[in-house]
Amino acid sequence: MRPAARKAASLGGERVFAWGLLAPCLFFVALFAFYPIARSMFLSLYRIILGLPRLGDPFVGLANYLRLAQDPEAMLALANTCLFVAASTLLELGLGLIIALLMDQAVRGRSLLRAALLIPWAIPTVVTSQMWRFIMSDNYGLLNLALFGGDVAAYRAWLADPFWALAAVILADVWKTSSFAGLIILAGLQTIPAELHEAARIDGAGALRRFIHVTLPALRPALALALLFRTMDAFRVFDLVFVMTQGGPGNATNVLQFYGYQKMFAEGFLGYGAAVAVLVFALVMAVSLVYLVFFRRALFREAA
């Protein structure tokens, strides 16, 4: 065999070997992720109501999506979801930045500090939700005790108020995931060369000026990435609402994933529920594409 041919054969062998190694991974992803998404899109074009099998399951085209646009509860869930996403990601980014700066300091006890700040991230969301529900409860909640002491008459029922209930769900999410945003930002911090700070210091810049003119610009890629990851995740909020509020009061905390879950699994409207699920999917994809275009330079520079 000529050397070139042997090289080609070996390259071909390597490709086959590589795809062989990838096959199990691709199999799982195809079967349990891509097929279900496609199937959900397909189902969303039908009217399937489990409680009324006599209606059959007729093809209805885009009727489910048209209904969705006119369904006041779905639109409220959409608005709540967007509010939740915006408020929680912005707060998490801000707090994450602070956490990252704290974690980055070279002090004694740093690993203990890092571990302490990481613990909320590791706690199961269900536990987080039960915990905050208990802390916010009206008569025996820690929050009321902290704010009003023993004056029980002044205690407030936080989760009974539409505004505060949504705020509580956001707070629980911020408490849990700020440190995750912090870790991504920390990784960004560690890529900033110390010389940049030194140079600025020699130029006579104070700590705040150095932060604004050196640290922040260098952190743009990490911030963009943290924003991307947190946004994608926040759109899928479910556990917090399921445990803390069940969507109440007055649907003030109902979010799209919970609404879709109710429609599909509690009420048996399979086609309509699939349409809600596809809407969440489309939103997540659309927002991530917008981010990728918008932050292309920042993310790309980092990857390279």
Added chain:
Amino acid sequence: MRSRGQKAAFWLAAGLAGFFSLAPFLWFVITSLKSQGSVTAIPPTLLPEGSLHFYWSAFAGYGLLGFVLNSLLVAGLTTALTISIATLAAYALARLRLRGTGLVLGLLLAVGMFPQTSLAGPVWRILQALGWLNTYQGLVLPYVTLTLPLGVWILTTFFKELPRELEGAALIDGCNRWQALWRVILPLSAPGVFTAAILVFIYAWNEFFFALLIMSDRARQTLPVGIALFQGQYTMPWGEIAAASTVATLPLVAMVLLFQKRIVSGLSAGAIKG
């Protein structure tokens, strides 16, 4: 940090951040150690009596042990399977000549973003057809799929950092490709594998949505579902919930304390360097 003022500011901020990170959960731990009478006292009391009643009750009356074992089993199996599959895939993506690497990584990243409701219905049907609802494998398979992106990304990053010449040397020594992976690369990448395993385990331990749908049988439920459904029609057992939550969380706290460095590097590596 040079000046005393800066130092003071740092410790003040660190103290505040640490307090807000830990206090809410500590409150749950305190609650779990209270007595039956004081857990819903109005106004609440700050100090627990140190009673273990709720732990006993959670294990004896609410089947907490079963939830713990189910969670260990599901999270353990998921970790083992995901890491095996992800190692193979990441090796191919990071170290073999392959067209479409970027596409595969991009697709995996997208999978990590799929909303659960859009997967749940069809996944439920597949498992129904297989007769695997309410079985461990029925929950492990979707978990493997959902944790593969995380595992593959972290391991790909890790494999890329190993020197290029390693396999070449191994192949010249007469190893085949499989042996090169098994004997040379894998031992060197143990830290990366371990990091990925921790993160996958935490994910599987904490997952709620699929566990809620697939494990409807009380005897098969994992900790998060168990804890979410402790509440009965006529009872709101806060003490038992707090005790079960503490039990569910302590292993994770231990992992964070022991492996804090790996978690930090794993999460930020998967994110940034990928």
Added chain:
Amino acid sequence: MNPFRAGLPWIAALLALALCLACGDSSPPAGGAERAGGRIVINFVTWKPNLPEVWQEALAGFHASHPGLAVRRQIGPHSSTAFHDLLTQKLKNRSREVDVFLMDVVWPPEFASAGWALPLDAYFPPRERAAFFPAAMEANTFAGKVYGAPFNIDTGMLFYRRDLLAARKWRPPETWPQLVEQARAVMADEAGAGRYFQGYAGQFKQYEGLVCDMLEFILSAGGRIMDPETGRCLLAEPRALKAVAFVREQLMGRVAPRGSLIYQEPESLALFVQGRALFLRSWPYAWQVSNDPQKSKVAGKVGMAPLPHFPGGQGRAALGGWQMGISAYSRHPEAAWAFIKYVTSRPVQKLFAIKGGRAPTRRDLYEDPEVLAAQPHLAEMGRSFAQAAARPRTPLYPALSRLLQVYFSRALCDPQADLPSLAQSACRQIDELTALSREARP
């Protein structure tokens, strides 16, 4: 130390544990074996019983009197919504692991229409049905066929602090405005003495219980949720609106804590048994709990009365309770029926009443001297059961209930909301549901 070395034993241990558990679990899951020791196995989906000893005794009796049959229980969560999700999932799955199941009182139409529940007419002749409370039998009937046998019965009741009312020489209130008046007076006295005290504890969280509580207010004002004939939504009619407005303006945040908007049964009961509320609207189980000195600070000071009504109206309590049905996919419907017949039989209902204090579904037990001697309070409850009002019956009940929950919750939590327009918006959606289920009529 090499972290891999540190982690390896840990992972290995986990795997070993996993394997052990997987092997230990190789026996077929509950229900897989159809026969055990030559007996036909009846799989019974139920929730964790409050009274395990009484159940043990009942089951032992069944096994003794039915040598060829064995009951295997599958325990679901003790919350109506979560149990519904579990059970319907098994039924959608056409699971052979289900023979007999418990149904909440609002489920039979859904289970019948979806084809999950077996019609019981062949087993359950009208003569036998007549022994049960009519409201409960009606709830088990859909499109002319019967799908369940009543296992237990519940209605909303008013519990009150007998000591506090007696000290003022008051009788328990007969109308809602009277209740508010009494509550205000006692609250003022208690607040004057420096005690935190509420007038009324009920269930107003956005969940199924809210529908029951509000149904009672609306019916006792002479209103209705839906027209039983046409299925048209009547929430925007003046009497229904008046009842909702009364709850919002007279109860919420005044004699009932605003926190009631997130209360289910346990939270409202907790307030009452801690001695912090004058009145409690709850189900009969609250009688035993609030009189148990281990669980209640007001044991022995509690009274029980039918729910009040609006002036000119009539008190109506929401019907609750659990029914026993047979899966359409069961392979042993005869055996399943034998079990249901046994559990709903007079002696077993009597056993649950005397030993468990559970309200029986057979009417004549409320005149049984042994039952009344053991549980005197059942006489009072029996009168309420005879008047109980069912929630709307539709195969789309979960969807209907959610629309109602959202409407009521929204109406109560926002004092400024425009009630008529909220009601009209809810009615538009409810009428759409009704139209759908009419379309499906044979």
